Amino acid sequence: MAQVSLRKIVKAYEGGVQAVKGIDLEIADHEFVVLVGPSGCGKSTTLRMIAGLEEITSGDIAIGGTLVNDIPPRDRDIAMVFQNYALYPHMSVYDNMAFGLMLRKFPKAEIDRRVKEAARILDITPLLERKPKALSGGQRQRVAMGRAIVRDPKVFLFDEPLSNLDAKLRVQMRTEIKKVHQTVNTTTVYVTHDQVEAMTLADRVVVMNHGIIEQVGPPQELYHHPATKFVAGFIGSPSMNFIPARLEQASGALRLHLPHDIVLNVPAARTALYQPHAGKDVLFGIRPEHLTDDKATDKANTAPITLKPDVIEPMGMETLVHFKLNGTEVSARLDPATPAAVGAPLSLIAHMDQMHLIDPTTDKVL
C-alpha cells in the first residue's frame, strides 16, 4: 500500500507568488510517475512537498492512505535522490548507504545485508570503502540510488537525478533507473525537465506548466493525443510544428488552407470531429516525423507539400530539414538518402492521419 494522493495542492510564497496552483494527482502503488515541464513549472516544488521539505500552503498529501501534511520527512517513509546527489562527503559509500538504517536503529547484520544487496543491484560493490570524492558522477548517482534502495521505503522520489551527467552517461543511467524500478517495484515519483527521460521511464507522465497540470497519461497517449498546445509542443523532439491555417469546407470534405496557398485535405475520419470549426482559423499541428519525403509506399491519408529548405541537419540515421513558412519555423524528418539542398524545392508529404488541430484562442487540441 503506497499510493500517493495529492488533493488541491497549493504552494504560495511570500508576496503571493503561487508555484503550484491547486493540483490533483493520484499515483498508484508500484507506479512510476514522471513530473515533467519547463523550469519554474512547479514540478520540483511538488516533489519537495511530497517529501516534506516544503510546507503545503493548502491541500492534502496522503502516502499509503495516511495524511502526511504535518508529518516530518523522516516519518514519511520516503527516500529521495537529489540532483547533486547530496552524498555525505565525510562518509564512505558504505556509511552513506547505511546512514538511514543506522539512524533507524536497524541491527548491524541487517544493515550489512541490505547495503551489500543494494550495492550488488547497482554494481558498486568494489566502491563501498571509497569516499564520494573518489567517485565519478555516474558512480555517485548510483550511490545516491543505493542510499534510497536500502531503506526499502514506500515511495522513491527523484529530483532531476540525471541532469548533472553527460549525455552518454545519462542514457546509461536512465536504463539503470528503469531496471532498478523493475527489480524493486517501489512507487516512484520522478522529476525532470527532459521529455525524453519522461517518455522512456514513465508508466504515466504528468506534464506541468505554470503550476498546473496540463495533462496526465501514459507516454504514448501524450504523444499521440496531446490535450493542449503546450503538451503537443513539449512532448516529442524536435517539437511539433504549429502552422497557422484556415479550416475550409469543400464539397462535403474539409481542407486546410496554409500559407503559400498550400492546401491539405483533412482525412474523412476526422471530418465529423472538425466540422464545427469549419471556416475558422486554426493551428495545424504536425510532428516533424509526420512530415517526410514522398518515398512512402503507403500514401493513404497523405498530402503533398513542396518547400525550399533553409537549413539541413544530417543526423546519421535521419536528416532534419528546416523551412520558413510565412515566418513560421517548420521542421521535417527525411530519410538520410533523400537528396536535399538549401534553397532547392523539396517534395514532402504530410501524414494527415497524424495531424492535430489546435484552437488558437484556447490552445486546446480539437
Next chain:
Amino acid sequence: MAADASMAPPMTPAPGSGRASTLQRLARRRSSIAVLMTTPLLVVLLGLVAYPAGYGIYLSTLNRRMTGFMEAEWLPNGLGNFEILFESETFWAVALQSCIFAITAVILKALIGFWLAHMLNDIPAKGQRKWRGMLLIPWVIPPALSTLGWWWMFDPSYSSINWLFQVVGIAEVPWLGEKWWARLSIIIVNVWYGAPFFMIMYLAALKSVPEQLYEAAAIDGASSWQRLRYVTLPMMANIISITVLFSLIVTFSNYDIVRVLTNGGPRDLTHVFASYAFQVGILSGNIPRGAAVSLFMFPILAICAFFVLRGVTRRNKEQM
C-alpha cells in the same frame, strides 16, 4: 621541399636576443613568478618572525648580564635559564595557569561561538546583519581598552557587577582579589573578547554546508541533534580545528588582558607565559630568563599545531 623551407621563418636569432629570451623564459616560469610575488611577504616574515625568534633563542642562552652563556648544572652550558625555570615553583604555576586559562577560554569561546553562529544562521537574512554587527563589537574594540572597562566592572570598591549582585541579593564576589575568581575573571574577559571571532568563522562554515545535505539527512531520518552530530560537525571539522588552533595560539600568548586586569596577581597566580616573561624579562631586568619563559610556549603550540594540521590535511584529502 625547397619551397617549404623557403617559407619557414628564419631560425637564426637576432643579435642580443639570446639573453632577452632567457630572461623572458625565466619570467614566464610559474615558479619564478611565485617566488617574485611572495618575496615581500617572505621579507616581512623573516624580519618580524624569524629574526626575533632566532634572537629570542640566542637571548635565552645568555646569563643575566648578557656577557656570556648561562652556565648549567645538569643541562648543557647555555641552558642554565631553562634549568632554573624547571626548578622554579612559580614557573610551573605559570605553566599550569597558562594551560588552564588557554584551554578553558578556547573551549568556552568555541562553544559560545558555535551557539551564537547557529542562532545567527537561523535568523532571516534581513535581521542577520544587524545582529552580526552587534555581536562582533567585542572583537573589534582594542582589548587593552575593553579590559579597562572590565577592570572597572570588577573593581573591589566600585564593581557594577557586584552592585547588581547586591540588588538581587547575591553575595559580593572578590573578582580580582581571590585566586580562582581572578582566574575566572581573566577567562570571562578573554571569552567575551574572543567568542565573536569563533562566531564569525563558524557562521561562514555553516553557510557553506550545502542545504541538500540537511535535506538528505532529514529524509534519512535524522533528528536535529543527529543532523548536527552527523552533518554539521563533520562538515565544519576543518574550520573548527583551524579556528581552535589559531585561537589557542593567540590565547596562549595573551598578554594584555592579564596585564591590565590583574597584572599577574594575586601572588603571581594569574600570570600566563607572556605576562610572566614580561615581568621576569623587562620589569625584573633578566632579559635572558624572560626569553626562556616565552620560548616555553613554542613546543606546546607546535605539538598542538602538528596534530590539528595533520587532521585538516587528512580530511581535505578525503573530502575535497
